[in-house]
Amino acid sequence: MAVLANGEDNGAMDSTVAFNGFHYGRNSGSEAARPGISSIESSTTTSEEEFGTDLSLSRQKTVAAQSCRGDYQPSTPPSSFSQPTPSTPPLTPKSTTPVVKSEQNKRKHHHLHHHKQFTTPIFTPSLTTFDRHNPLATSSPFFGFYTLFWMSVFLFVVKIGADNWREYGNVLGTHEILSTMFAPGKEVVVLGLADGVMCGLTGVGLVIQRGLVLRGGVNWDGSGWVVQHVWQTGFMAGVVGFTLWRGWPWTHTVFFVMHGVVMVMKMHSFGFYNGYLSGLWKRREGLKGRVERLEKGVITEGVASSVEKADNTATTTTLRRHGEGEETDMLKEVNMLKSEIEALTEELKGKATDPSRAYPNNLTVWNHYEYIVFPTVVYELEYPRSNKINVYYALEKLVACFGIIFVMIMISQAFIYPVVMQTVEMKAQNMPLAKRFKQFPWMLLDLIFPFMMEYLLVWYLIWETILNFLAEITYFADRSFYDAWWNCVSWDQFARDWNRPVHNFLLRHVYHSSISAFKVNRHTATLITFGLSACVHELVMWCIFKKLRGYLLVLQMCQLPLVRLSRTRWLKNRATLGNMIFWLGIFTGPSVLCSLYLIL
Incomplete structure (x- = not known):
């Protein structure tokens, strides 16, 4: 997977590895502005100097997966664990051939869109570090x-x-805390029922994708993503409002709100990935229609300027052949179109090993709710099982x-x-x-x-x-739900390691999407990512204390200057000192935060 370069953009975008993420803004009409079809400068080497640049997920997975407990038999052969790679190879640019409509007309050239893949974390069979079935745990010197x-x-x-x-x-x-949790007995039942309803309502995202986007009711690049965001905002407002209406204690509130945040992340990933695939699917269907017309000796007028739109409603004219040269050109174009159709078909399969799971076959009730209970917030067509x-x-x-x-x-x-x-x-x-x-x-x-x-x-x-x-x-x-975060020497490393599922979500849908959608640099994208995470945590604190103070937000954003400090010559390459500073923050942060809310 492509990762960000340490240097700034120098304009050499055509010679660098391309990244494709989700777009949060409107389609500006340019090639780079289309959702999921943007490029940023990147490097093939992993940088440890910015949020979220490590997505290789090495984490000693190979040894763990090959040494799983006896009853744990992953479907992927152990020999394939050593080099985990996406199921679909990167696409390579294809040469384009002009279509000659008539000897009297000027030659009009059109270039097929060079489609680049949607990047994603690599999921491979593995065990957690502290799992007693993990041989790495029992063989550790600690x-x-x-x-x-x-x-x-x-x-x-x-x-x-x-x-x-x-x-x-x-x-x-005196068991006051236990009494707070269970004294209003009916509220525990209400909490369970409400949580089930909340999980069930995530199916609205499936309705948006299958009923609106796939069937052409809305265009994902246009109003589709707006509908998705409006629904997510209303969903989260309903979750918070329900806790206020019921007057729940902090124990019930924390569980319900945090679970609601998880459901929003799941819906977002499901919606935006399938929305991205819907554009590929519609493009492929348009190209299939064009191939059929070309093979029948029919070509759409104006296709030289609108091949990206794959518009099938234009008037058609019979292609007059004036020699073998024109027939050869048409044959080359047909072959080129078929190559792109094949490439699009491969990407619509994603990581699915069975074509029946490829888009849009994945848009089923079973597939959606199975993903909802999976311990991940990044949607994929298929996971290792x-x-x-x-x-x-x-x-x-x-x-x-x-x-x-x-x-x-x-x-x-x-x-x-x-x-x-x-x-x-x-x-x-x-x-x-x-x-x-x-x-x-x-x-x-x-x-x-x-x-x-x-x-x-x-x-x-x-x-x-x-x-x-x-x-x-x-x-x-x-x-692989976490890495060895207890060995962290900086706060950006902690952000990556202590919660891998959420880190992968932020990396895919916030950090990279900020770069592709808003054309910001990696530093601004890091600020956006940390800021969004801090705001969500502050929302939870408001739900608990019913006070909007911003203490947690400030403490989390203080991690950014601490990251810069860890890269100075005074702290760089001093692992013990960096780890001490990290643990000092972990020790004092929660108690300082709680004390401020209690005192003020």
Whole structure:
């Protein structure tokens, strides 16, 4: 896959590798402005100096995939894992031949559109780093520390439970957090039903693609993408509004809003990729019609200037042959058109190994909702799949999921809830802001360690247990949900490694699309990507605290100057110092953020 060059655009676009992304703006009429048909300067070497330039997904997948647990049998032979490549090779420019309409007419030349492929992440069978079935996990020199960590967590929870039993007569203590989650019992049921309805409503994206775009009701390059964005905006507004209407506690709100954000990303990827393919499909159908007319000795008038539109409604005239030369030219054009049709057909197949999954055959209810439950937010026509479900493995991940939630409740109840109630009491007593700020350092110290634990447990809960459970029950073979983010030496590396599914989405649909649609440079695209991510996180904080303060947004955007700082001569090539700075931010960030929302 093409990646961005470190240098600025020097104008040599024809001699560089081309990138194609989705277009967010209107079609300006130029070749480069068409959605998915744009080019940017790029390099064949991966840059580590900008957000999202690493999309090779190496991540030790080869060894992991070849050494999977015995019952895990990916459909792709292990020999193909070492060099993962897209299923369709890049297209090469094809020579064009002028069509001679008459000896008396001027020769009119037309050039077929040199179509470039839509770039995408490479999905290959793999296992997560901490999966006990991954041989790389047990052979790691740090395997013992992983075991020690979970033993320490277990003993820590036992200690908390014993203290609660001694003081309150039960292991959960005063259990206010658990009561908040389940006291309004009917709201838990409402949450589950609402979440199911929300997932079901993603089918509107399928209706847009199949009922409007494919059948010609709307043109994706014109109003199709507008309809998609209007629907996504209304969907997200409905999700947030529903939580406000029900008056849910923060536990219900966080789950529902975050799941809603995931559904919006899924709909966006589904809509924009299929919208892109719809343009290719319509072009191919137009070319097929032209080939049929040429083979019958009929040619469309004005085709020299409108071959891109493949307009079949123009008047037709009989082609008068004035010698073998004109027949040869027509034959060359037919062969050239057939070559492009074949190339378009290959791209419409994407990574699908079966033509029945190629566009538009993929626009089915089953295909759409199967994608909705897959642990990925980047849509593809086909993913690597495992051969069977290991029920014991799925149960292991499910039990681990509920076990981690229990541990998080215990830690929050014992160490975070008392601090929160302390701030509530200060506000109830109308304590002046200056006096409350005097408690800020103490609150920070009280929260820093429990928040660190909660941060690690939340990450493990989502990316190791929930996503692996979903992957197992859906036969989804690519388990590369994260990289070794704990070894990060800069914040751009952290942005790439700690959440691979969302990183791939931002890279494909925000970073690259910003460059292709708005013609911005890579630095501006990075700013847009980080800014959008920060705004989404700030939306979640507003839903929790019902306050629009911008603290999280500011903290996230501060990562950009820190990235620049990590590339200076004082920090570059100093991995230990960079990793210390990274962990200092992880340690202090959540506690500082929570303390600011509680104090102010």
